[in-house]
Amino acid sequence: MLDIKWIRENAEKLDEALTARGSKLGSAEAIRLDEARRAHLTSLQDWQGQRNEASKEIGKAKASGDAARADEVMARVADLKTRIQDGERQERELDAQLRDVLASMPNVPFADVPVGADEAGNVEVRRVGEKPAFDFKPREHFELGEALGMMDFDRAARMSGSRFTVLRGGLARLERALGQFMVDVHTQEFGYEEVSPPLLVRDEALFGTSQLPKFAEDLFQTTDGRWLIPTAEVSLTNLVREEILDEAQLPLRFTALTPSFRSEAGSAGRDTRGMLRQHQFYKAELVSVTTPETAVAEHERMTAAAESVLTKLGLHFRTVVLCTGDMGFSAHKTYDIEVWLPGQDTFREISSCSVCGDFQARRMNARYRPAGEKQAPRFVHTLNGSGTAVGRALIAVMENYQTADGAIAIPEALRPYMGGIDVIAKG
Template sequence: MLDLKWIRENAQRFDEAMGQRNSTVRAEALLRLDEERRSHLKSLQDLQSQRNDASKEIGRAKASGDAAKADEVMARVADLKSRIQDGEARERDLDARIAIFLAAVPNIPFDEVPVGADETDNVEVRRVGTKPSFDFKPKEHFEIGEALGLMDFDRAAKIAGSRFTVLRGAMARLERALGQFMIDIHTREFGYEEVSPPLLVREDAAFGTGNLPKFAEDLFQTTDGRWLIPTAEISLTNLVREEITEEAKLPLRFTALTPSFRSEAGSAGRDTRGMLRQHQFYKAELVSVTTAETALEEHERMTRAAETVLERLGLHFRTVVLCTGDMGFASRKTYDIEVWLPGQDAFREISSCSVCGDFQARRMNARYRPAGEKQAPRFVNTLNGSGTAVGRALIAVVENYQNADGSVTVPDVLRPYMNGLERIG
């Protein structure tokens, strides 16, 4: 959520940013509402002042024995009280309208983010590794998995419907191995604290990260009003909600390996075969909580942690910085990491790492106390990223390490997690 005072003082910059983000929101409508609220508050304060003066006048009239005067002023106080109650109701209504407006406004991109309309305007910043070469036509992961009898989409559909998969035997173990491998890198080499968080969250937690209300249709909701997490970002980021953290404890770095649940609303007809777009999948999530001064540096560090996973797996990938029109709602800058899939002959996203500034912190009221300063606490800055999506990493391993006989070679770094297994076949 953006700071209303900042919008008031930077209306032109706000409008430019919204245009860059393909948003129709403009400052004029919000500032008109804000001016109405401020004018109303002044009138309400005047009424309250009149009531206070009148209350004192009642005391003086009673003290002087002027009952008629006291009755007259008491009637005036009653009228003022009624008008004040009506005014307070209108104040609540105006506050709610402003809050609803601000809740739907996306974050402001950093100046360094490339301006563009959609994914075609994203900018590649680096490529790592090389494409594997095959002396046969490489297959897609679902063709390999089904032929091995280790990916079962038909039985999954009988159990849960479309966009679910049953993994069996060595393929199920490969999924588990990948997740553990990722968490080990993040905790041992990059200092993230492993967390086992709730998979169900309250509405205010999902609001805090910007998932609600804008993306309600992308989430699954339970009958008691809780929401299944679409990513552990929600649970991990909310660890600091409504708290003041000492600056000396920053940055906080959290990681979690959890299932994620997404309705995939609006994706009808897209990636219907295989595991690329599922309602349920595992992901190693990364979250950092820091200060504005160190947020961009932390962003590079987080992205490096995700890239390290792919490098160790020997996968070819590229990292792109998203343009203003392709960034997520809460982000100020985002790197997407896209892994090469030989079966598709294309790069596909496997990680997205974003720095959100104080956008989420304002929604969560998450602050920190600057070291050695007596001034009021400041809002923290939050970051989140995939480190990485386990299902997509499994797809990448299966497709990049496939053999002509339909088997899959297990990458060296995963063999300790696979009881030494060298080949799935």
């Protein structure tokens, strides 16, 4: 959520940023509501002052025996009391209206984010590794998985509908191995703390990380009002909600391997074959909580952690910086990591790493005390990233390590997690 004081002082800058993001919102409504709210508060404070003074007059009138004067002032106090009660109600309404407007505004992109309308405006930063060479036409992951008898979409559909998959045997173990491998990399080499968080959260948690109210249709809600997490970013970032940390505690770095649940609203007809776009999938999530001064460096560090997973797996990938029209709602800046899929003959996103500034912290009221300062606590800065999406990593390993006879060779880095198995083949 943006700071209304910043909006007042930077209205033109905000309008330019929102236009670059393709948003139809602007600063005018927020400023109008803020001015109305501040003017109303001035009136309310004036009425409260008048009531306090009148209350003193009542005592003086009674003490002097002037009953008529006391009755007159008491009637004025009663009128002021009603006016104040109505005014406090109106204050709450104005607060809610302003909060709703602020909650609907996306974050402001950093100055170095490329301007563009959609993914065509994204800019490649680097490529790592080489495309694998095959002396046969590489197959897509679902062709390989079904031929192995270890990837079943029909049985999944009969019990759950579309966009679900049953993995069996070697592929089920490979999926588990990938998740464990990722968490080990992040905890042992990059210092992230492993967390096992709730998968069900309340409205406040999703508001804090900006999924609510704007993206409610992308979520699954239970009958008791809680929500299934679309990413462990929600649970991990909310670990610091409504807290005041000491600067010495920062940065905090969390990782979690959890299922994620997404309705995939608006994706009808996209990636209907295979596992690329599922309602339920595993992901190794990364979340950092930092000071404002260290957030940008932390963004590069987090992206490097996600990239290291793919490098260790021997996968070819590229990293792109998203343009203003393609980046997420709460991000100042986002790097997407796209892995090469030989079966599709293209790159596909496997990780997205974003720096959000204090945008989420304001929604969560997450703050810290700067060391050696007596000033009021400041908002922390938050970052999140996929380190990486396990299902898409499984797809990438299958397609990049496939053999002519339809088997899947196991990357060296995963063999300790596979009990020494070096190939998955049809039994």
